[in-house]
Amino acid sequence: MQTELTLNERHLYLHRYPTRQNETLQAWDAGDEYLINHVEQLGLPPAQNIVIINDSFGALSCYLSKHHNVTMVSDSFIAHQGAKANLSRNQCVAITHLNTLNELPSDTDLVLLKIPKSNRHLSWILDKIRNTLPANCRVVSVNKVREIHTSTLKLFEKHLGTTTTSLAWKKHRLVFSQLDASPQPISPFVEWSVDGENYSLKNLPNVYSGESLDLGARFLLPYLPKDERFKRIIDLGCGNGVLSVKLGQLNPNAEIIGVDESYMAVESATLNVKAALGPEFQFEAKVNNCLDDFAPQSADLIVCNPPFHQQLAVTDHIAWQMFCDAKQVLRAKGKLLVIGNRHLGYDNKLARLFGKAQLRQIAVNKKFVILQATK
Ligand SMILES: C[S@@+](CC[C@H](N)C(=O)[O-])C[C@H]1O[C@@H](n2cnc3c(N)ncnc32)[C@H](O)[C@@H]1O
Incomplete structure (x- = not known):
């Protein structure tokens, strides 16, 4: 099972959490690679405030923390522990860890979102983004093509605003959203x-x-x-x-x-x-x-x-x-x-x-x- 991610001449050593002998599952996926390549193409100035939501085991956080201020947001304790272990394994700088009940930092420049399985959790996250972040904040999301349904894109349109998608790459697609919809309050429970x-x-x-x-x-x-x-x-x-x-x-x-x-x-x-x-x-x-x-x-x-x-x-x-x-x-x-x-x-x-x-x-x-x- 592969543990070395090589991308744009950088090498990261990434494990799932907890680490297991004879692990068969990789700690990142093609969606992570697609997001990273997209951020590279944006040519951002250094020290942007990037919020990464649902980073699986910290691949995105490890890669992007080299040049930017990263906040990782996840409801999963395991994901945070995995990211911490991978950040330390790759001698990365410390990042901020939040869960999806916390408020997002209001000075965020870019949000990268791995779309969760549950539509209710997705709506909750989108609602938080729309209500807390400035209108000029970019939001780029990713998932497998087969998981992005018309109903998923409708949630983006409803809670964030104008939404478009990329071409498919390695069975994944990016979703780009502007924050121009009127906020739609949702009940947490x-x-x-x-x-x-x-x-x-x-x-x-x-x-x-x-x-x-x-x-x-x-x-x-x-x-x-x-x-x-x-x-x-x-x-x-x-x-x-x-x-x-x-x-x-x-x-x-x-x-x-x-x-x-x-x-x-x-x-x-x-x-x-x-x-x-x-x-x-x-x-x-x-x-x-x-x-x-x-x-x-x-x-x-x-x-x-x-x-x-x-x-x-x-x-x-x-x-x-x-x-x-x-x-x-x-x-x-x-x-x-x-x-x-x-x-x-x-x-x-x-x-x-x-x-x-x-x-x-x-x-x-x-x-x-x-x-x-x-x-
Ligand atoms: C099948 S559900 C059971 C939930 C509830 N007890 C019930 O009976 O409806 C399993 C629960 O284990 C939690 N879980 C998964 N991995 C875990 C871990 N490594 N440590 C602690 N809890 C975990 C999940 O978040 C989930 O809530």
Whole structure:
């Protein structure tokens, strides 16, 4: 797998985050190269203020920070950590890191945007650009040709203004926008009630399954355990906090910690738990990569509905890291409760880690299986 990006006689060494032996996925794509070549052709004077939104693992930030003041904006903790590691690997100058809930710097000259998958997140970002940045700021976006639909361009027209596109290059296209539309305020939250439960959830635009209840979570909710001996429970990959709220209702004396790599997930989970269980409830949500830096032997129960992709790539390495971390962080006799699609084979993974005798199937239906591993 290639880790050296050579472009315009510059060489950058770029890895995904966290770095893995036998990695098969590259840390940049043709969209990054297209944007970089376009910026080179603009012939900008040095020290421009460039905002880079959704840089995957910092390829754009590393390249452009040599001559410009870069602010990287992403909802992903992993993307920021990846960019930091790559900036340091290539001896680049420090950049500013923001997430997509933060205000954009008002003196921005150029915005480079990698178009996100979710249209709601895209609208949120475009709205922020239109409302905060000066009318003469250039905005150049990129995505795979097959991901840029008429409806995508309509969002650019609606929230930013006049929009045109480039020719395709290596299956990618650039989108150029002027800031001449009248601002269209959008609501940050979508709120819905959880079927069969007595609470509702507010979802910021980039939260996983923010438009409706995840089917896996729906199946898991009735099987969440209640046990007075639980002192510390972790909701690993907490998303909007749907499982944390129910765990808190069942175990009102336990401390619950939600962990997610999305800033919007952590913010949504915090709001949702406070709204459902009250501000006094012992809950904290953290942005993190799995359970990095959690104390070993410190939790009684870890509940996990793991992700099966990182950015756009389908992968089970995050689930595996979550299971390995959970084993470290559980106390002796502590339990890891996992839900997954049956075809993902989590039973084999958990049996390898915890031992076959320590694994129990709690429930199964056509699509999902719920497994419990005891340390
Ligand atoms: C399948 S969703 C589950 C969300 C929620 N718990 C539910 O049941 O609906 C998986 C969650 O894991 C988060 N995630 C992905 N990679 C992560 C990582 N490396 N560390 C922590 N959380 C991660 C995603 O942002 C997402 O919210």
